[in-house]
Amino acid sequence: MSQTIESAAIAARLADYLNGHLSPSERADVERALEGDPELREQLQFETQVQAALRADSAAAEAARTTVNNSSGFAAIADRLDARRTRWLPDIDWLRPVAVPAFALMVGLLVFWGPTEEHADVQVNTFETLSDKTAPAQVAHLQILLAEPLSTAVAIELLAAHSLEYRANQSADLLLIATPVSQTAKLATIASALESDARVKFVKVIESP
């Protein structure tokens, strides 16, 4: 296996070649390389074989299926659609890698600093529930995790732009604590604005008891 850098680059593109995703000039490059390189030809043959095997296996499995279900199956979810709210926060799967260390960090912060007197018995929501909280009075404060550290001045400016009041900046400038400026401010509106701000990674609502 002594592929040159050039043939290694071509080798990485063989799958796209096989699937017909290359432009005519790229295809010509690959075909030129294939002509002069038996190792590349062997790799292409192998990838063709993998593709044929997977597709043949799927075709055989489909042909062997004896139960034909003519219903679309949509009824199984139709009734559940109304009950679901539009989620404004990014996909929880995307959040998971961030959420776990962030949660650990927040627990650490609570241990080190302890809850403030004002919010001695706060409850922590899950990350997904912010848009469900429509009563601003219930919100003790928001914890906002930033994508990257910001200066305090910029953090204050960011929060003000989202009708939030700066209260504290902890954990190496990545975690902001804020409260809604107005008690009548709709949390959903704030949520929607924060969602479109690339500097914000996620938000957690800390509820009043």
Place this chain on the structure above:
Amino acid sequence: MPTNLPAASDGDSRDPVDRELLLRIAADRDKAAMEALYVRFKPRLTPFLRRLSADDTLIEEAFNDVMLKVWDKAHQYQARSKASSWIFSIAYRVALRMAKKQHRRNDHIELHGDDLPDAAVDTSQEDDINATLVAAVKALPAKHRIVVELCYFEGYSLQEIAAIARCPVNTIKTRLHNARKKLRGLLEEVASPTVTNGAR
């Protein structure tokens, strides 16, 4: 030199309708559009999910889960990519969870000698190789396996797979490279069982 390569992005002709349906769902929470999208994607997503599990109930659950997420998140679709790529990016995560669930149920395929095609069975050599390859793909780690399925079964480009998996193209190239290496190793093992058995 292959002469019968598939056409690029054979899903393109369906994309305008897919997009329109997604946008109607996002704008109006249109259930008729949702049903149309459901019907259009069932035959496209189910075979992909079935590549990862043989359990029909699990597949049905996974497909419905994908479509409910599509309903929830349609407003996040920005029409910068094909609608099917966007929906597959949701399916990718559901499929990963499904593969893990399968693993927990302990009915995933471990590639041992018993799982490999029996040479005594009257099958052609090509069938043997295909069966070995399929078994080997099923034995790959979930992240590698899904990338292999998206590339070779679904025919997505590396760029599209990167968008679906939300990772750099080079990560996809590395996963494919590692997956191919494992598959090759296994094929060689099957091709020379005496040597392999001696080494065990």
